[in-house]
Amino acid sequence: METLTNTPKLADRAYNIRRNALRMGEVQGQGYIAQALDISDVLAVAYFHAMRYRPEDPSWEDRDRFLLSNGHYAIALYAALIEAGIVPEAELETYGSDESRLPMSGMASYTPGMEMSGGSLGLGLSIAVGMGLGLKRKKSDARVYTLFSDGELDEGSVWEAIQSAGHYKLDNLIGIVDVNNQQADGPSTQVMAFEPLVEKLQAFGWFVQRIDGNDLNAVVAAFDVAKSHPAPKPRMIVADTLMGKGVPFLEQREKNHFIRVEQHEWQLALAALEAGRQA
Amino acid sequence: MKTVRSAPQPGKPRLTTSAMIASIAAEGQKTRPAPFGHALVELARSRPDVVGMTADLGKYTDLHIFAKEFPDRYYQMGMAEQLLFGAASGLAAEGFMPFATTYAVFASRRAYDFIHQTIAEEDRNVKIVCALPGLTSGYGPSHQAAEDLALFRAMPNMTVIDPCDAHEIEQLVPAIAAHQGPVYMRLLRGQVPVVLDEYDYKFELGKAKLIRDGKDVLIISSGIMTMRALEALQALKNDRVDAAVLHVPTIKPLDADTIRREAGRSGRLVVVAENHTTIGGLGEAVAALLMRSGVHPPFRQIALPDEFLDAGALPTLHDRYGISTAEVARQIKQWL
Numbered sequence: 001m002e003t004l005t006n007t008p009k010l011a012d013r014a015y016n017i018r019r020n021a022l023r024m025g026e027v028q029g030q031g032y033i034a035q036a037l038d039i040s041d042v043l044a045v046a047y048f049h050a051m052r053y054r055p056e057d058p059s060w061e062d063r064d065r066f067l068l069s070n071g072h073y074a075i076a077l078y079a080a081l082i083e084a085g086i087v088p089e090a091e092l093e094t095y096g097s098d099e100s101r102l103p104m105s106g107m108a109s110y111t112p113g114m115e116m117s118g119g120s121l122g123l124g125l126s127i128a129v130g131m132g133l134g135l136k137r138k139k140s141d142a143r144v145y146t147l148f149s150d151g152e153l154d155e156g157s158v159w160e161a162i163q164s165a166g167h168y169k170l171d172n173l174i175g176i177v178d179v180n181n182q183q184a185d186g187p188s189t190q191v192m193a194f195e196p197l198v199e200k201l202q203a204f205g206w207f208v209q210r211i212d213g214n215d216l217n218a219v220v221a222a223f224d225v226a227k228s229h230p231a232p233k234p235r236m237i238v239a240d241t242l243m244g245k246g247v248p249f250l251e252q253r254e255k256n257h258f259i260r261v262e263q264h265e266w267q268l269a270l271a272a273l274e275a276g277r278q279a
Numbered sequence: 280m281k282t283v284r285s286a287p288q289p290g291k292p293r294l295t296t297s298a299m300i301a302s303i304a305a306e307g308q309k310t311r312p313a314p315f316g317h318a319l320v321e322l323a324r325s326r327p328d329v330v331g332m333t334a335d336l337g338k339y340t341d342l343h344i345f346a347k348e349f350p351d352r353y354y355q356m357g358m359a360e361q362l363l364f365g366a367a368s369g370l371a372a373e374g375f376m377p378f379a380t381t382y383a384v385f386a387s388r389r390a391y392d393f394i395h396q397t398i399a400e401e402d403r404n405v406k407i408v409c410a411l412p413g414l415t416s417g418y419g420p421s422h423q424a425a426e427d428l429a430l431f432r433a434m435p436n437m438t439v440i441d442p443c444d445a446h447e448i449e450q451l452v453p454a455i456a457a458h459q460g461p462v463y464m465r466l467l468r469g470q471v472p473v474v475l476d477e478y479d480y481k482f483e484l485g486k487a488k489l490i491r492d493g494k495d496v497l498i499i500s501s502g503i504m505t506m507r508a509l510e511a512l513q514a515l516k517n518d519r520v521d522a523a524v525l526h527v528p529t530i531k532p533l534d535a536d537t538i539r540r541e542a543g544r545s546g547r548l549v550v551v552a553e554n555h556t557t558i559g560g561l562g563e564a565v566a567a568l569l570m571r572s573g574v575h576p577p578f579r580q581i582a583l584p585d586e587f588l589d590a591g592a593l594p595t596l597h598d599r600y601g602i603s604t605a606e607v608a609r610q611i612k613q614w615l
Contacts, residue, residue, distance in 0.1 A: 132369070134369060
């Protein structure tokens with residue numbers, strides 16, 4: 001079965017994505033590293049199992065589109081784009097620096113493979129609706145993947161887009177919402193209650209799966225089902241994730257939107273990640 | 280603190296034409312119906328990449344003409360302006376050229392960040408076409424976009440256009456389609472006055488055009504204020520005032536050369552007339568340009584005041600805020 005044979009390789013991919021992200025964090029001394037670590041398994045499956053693209057031609061017409069709505073997760077997407085060979089690994093050292101193509105917040109005009117300028121939260125799904133409509137107009141079978149965060153569920157525009165995607169039955173949209181239950185002012189569920197999320201999304205006409213976003217087998221299965229499900233509906237994967245995943249001392253650090261990592265800790269984090277991989 | 284107004288005096292005669300989409304055409308004026316809708320249909324026949332989008336205002340932006348002709352190229356996004364412009368960016372990213380319509384207040388105020396980030400910053404080829412520009416509704420501030428030009432002028436990559444009449448709208452639809460990049464266009468809809476056809480006028484993107492020459496005063500105007508300026512010429516002439524009218528439909532990028540040249544001709548009062556607040560529109564754009572260029576003619580602005588405008592009948596409001604034909608003539612005479 002494709003799923004099972006791919007899984008060990010995907011674990012390597014996820015490891016490499018986490019490692020790339022930690023190395024970028026060390027360059028800048030900061031970054032949304034806890035989010036990058038929590039979403040690496042999803043990105044590994046997206047880029048090395050689910051999506052169709054050509055690393056040497058990031059704007060290939062038949063590629064699947066990947067929209068990063070939560071632009072502050074750019075460090076994670078860069079890590080995946082480097083692993084995918086879309087961004088040269090050498091540029092990792094420039095992360096967040098002057099002249100870099102890897103700014104702290106993702107922008108379409110800076111980075112190969114970055115499809116939108118995020119950062120102002122709640123934009124991605126609206127763009128995805130337009131892309132989904134456009135791909136159907138062109139009779140393209142490409143899909144639009146949109147990653148966004150649970151905090152973005154507070155934005156009214158997200159629900160405008162969710163409602164319209166259901167209205168237009170955009171079965172070429174696959175949304176992934178990262179439920180790490182952390183936003184700027186605290187736990188997302190306390191900042192603004194968004195549950196029951198699955199039922200809400202279903203009521204808006206979406207086909208919804210909720211999974212442990214750090215269980216590679218579950219993520220693979222969810223992407224497979226999202227792609228193959230026959231319902232003429234947009235698809236949402238609600239991914240519950242653990243901030244700092246893969247680096248135990250960061251998993252246990254007091255939860256914060258912007259987790260502080262001391263300069264000497266980056267190497268410790270890389271070592272902990274490596275240790276976890278061998279265990 | 281906001282206080283509630285006093286009740287009106289009983290018995291006083293009052294105009295009652297405070298409809299939201301009151302026509303700006305005067306009684307008996309030559310008009311053409313829905314020039315934008317018909318021009319877009321014409322364009323779309325030769326441009327299969329053109330799509331129409333709206334946020335529940337198809338009928339009120341003349342886009343229903345397009346929808347009827349090309350139903351499969353028309354996207355109703357519901358009453359959701361943020362979605363409208365985000366989705367327009369997405370369609371543009373896929374190679375289409377969306378003409379996205381709503382009211383100017385909603386594009387400029389509600390959806391500003393969406394236009395800024397998903398269209399302007401990404402340089403997407405979206406044409407934003409907005410009805411009820413400036414003071415063209417008697418509904419009050421909710422529908423009066425007195426500051427839309429200031430907001431869109433301040434947005435990098437954005438081309439900003441304020442057309443005068445049906446004749447111009449028909450010409451500028453193919454012109455903005457030929458321009459690659461985002462455009463904000465003020466729309467006059469419904470029965471739209473036809474004015475500029477009598478002046479052998481041709482719209483060119485980025486060009487100001489001298490419609491009438493005169494030696495005493497130079498009126499620099501955009502949008503419906505060019506119509507008002509031309510209407511005011513007769514009253515000015517009766518008082519032996521010889522006025523020139525320079526029409527500036529492209530607010531950004533400004534035709535700096537033409538404006539500098541005309542404003543630099545000695546002996547003329549320069550009056551900038553616009554259907555927009557005094558802040559950040561054509562008047563201040565021209566003033567800054569002239570200051571930077573070392574051109575210092577006597578300078579006045581005819582524009583809406585920096586306040587929340589009243590609800591009421593448009594003719595009353597245009598008089599009250601100084602943008603009616605009679606008020607344009609009166610103010611200019613007073614300044615000379």
